[in-house]
Amino acid sequence: MSRALVIVDIQNDYFPGGALPLWEAEAVERRIVAAIAKARQAGDAVVLIQHLSPATSGLFALDSPGSALRPAILAAAPDAPVVTKEVADAFQGTTLASRLDGVDELLIGGMMTQNCIAFTTLAALAAGRAVTVVGDLCTAPLEVVHRIALNALASKTAVRNAAELW
Numbered sequence: 001m002s003r004a005l006v007i008v009d010i011q012n013d014y015f016p017g018g019a020l021p022l023w024e025a026e027a028v029e030r031r032i033v034a035a036i037a038k039a040r041q042a043g044d045a046v047v048l049i050q051h052l053s054p055a056t057s058g059l060f061a062l063d064s065p066g067s068a069l070r071p072a073i074l075a076a077a078p079d080a081p082v083v084t085k086e087v088a089d090a091f092q093g094t095t096l097a098s099r100l101d102g103v104d105e106l107l108i109g110g111m112m113t114q115n116c117i118a119f120t121t122l123a124a125l126a127a128g129r130a131v132t133v134v135g136d137l138c139t140a141p142l143e144v145v146h147r148i149a150l151n152a153l154a155s156k157t158a159v160r161n162a163a164e165l166w
Contacts, residue, residue, distance in 0.1 A: 004045040004103045007032055007137075008090055008110030008117060010073045011050065013066035014139075019059045022111055023146060028139045029072060031162060032109060035137055036076040038166035039107070046080040047099055048073065049090045049110065049120075088119040097127070105130040107165060109137025114149035125157055132158040134165065 010029060013019040022028075036046055050069050053060040060067040069082065083096045090096050100106065106124055108131060110117060117138050124131045133153050140146035150159050 002045070002103050003039075003042075003105045003107060004047055004100055005035065005039040005107045005109070005134075006047050006049065006090070006096075006100075006120070007036070007073065007077075008049040008108065008120060009051045009112070010048075010070045010110055011060065011066065012068050012070065013059050014111050015070070018066050020141070022139045022141055023143050024139055025111070028111075028137060029070060032137050033072050033076045035109070035134065035162045035166065036073070036080075038162070040077075042166055044107070045100075045103060046077045047096070048077060048080050048082045049096070049116075050082055050084050051116065052084050052086060054086065088116045089123045090116065090120040091123040091127070100129075105132065107132050107134050109134040109162075111139055113138040113140040113146045113153075115140075118149055118153060121153055121157060132160055132165070134162055135159045136161040136163075 014022045015025045051060045055061050083094050085094045135150045
C-alpha cells in the first residue's frame with residue numbers, strides 16, 4: 001500500500017510573532033519534523049502545502065515573511081513537492097490530486113484543524129480517497145477548537161496519532 005503524508009500550512013504566520021499564532025504550534029512542528037523522518041523511513045511520500053494569499057498584506061500575503069514555510073519543515077523534507085493554494089481545501093485549484101496519483105492512503109496533518117485540515121480531508125473523502133487525520137500533528141487557535149474539530153472529523157474518517165502509524 002502506498003501512503004503519502006500531506007503536511008498543511010506550517011507557515012510563520014501561525015507561530016509566535018506571526019499574524020495568527022496557534023495553540024502549541026511549536027510542539028506540533030517538532031512532532032511533524034519527527035513524523036516526516038519516520039514517514040520517509042517507511043517509504044511514504046511527503047507533500048507540503050503552502051497557503052498563499054494574493055493580498056499584499058495580512059495573513060499569508062504573497063512573499064511576506066509570514067507566508068514562508070518553516071525552515072525546520074523544509075529541512076526535514078528538502079525534496080518534498082510544495083503545492084500552493086489560496087483557499088482552505090488543498091485540492092481546490094491546485095496540483096495536489098495529480099501529485100498523489102498512485103497513492104492509496106493519505107495521512108493529513110498541519111494547521112488549522114477546524115479549517116484547512118477539515119476541508120482538505122472532506123475533499124479527499126469526497127473524491128473516494130482513504131484518509132487518516134494525524135491528530136497530534138494538527139493544531140488550531142485554541143485547544144478546545146482543535147479537539148472539537150478532531151471529534152467531528154472522527155465521525156467521517158480515521159483519526160490517529162503518529163505513534164500509531166509509524
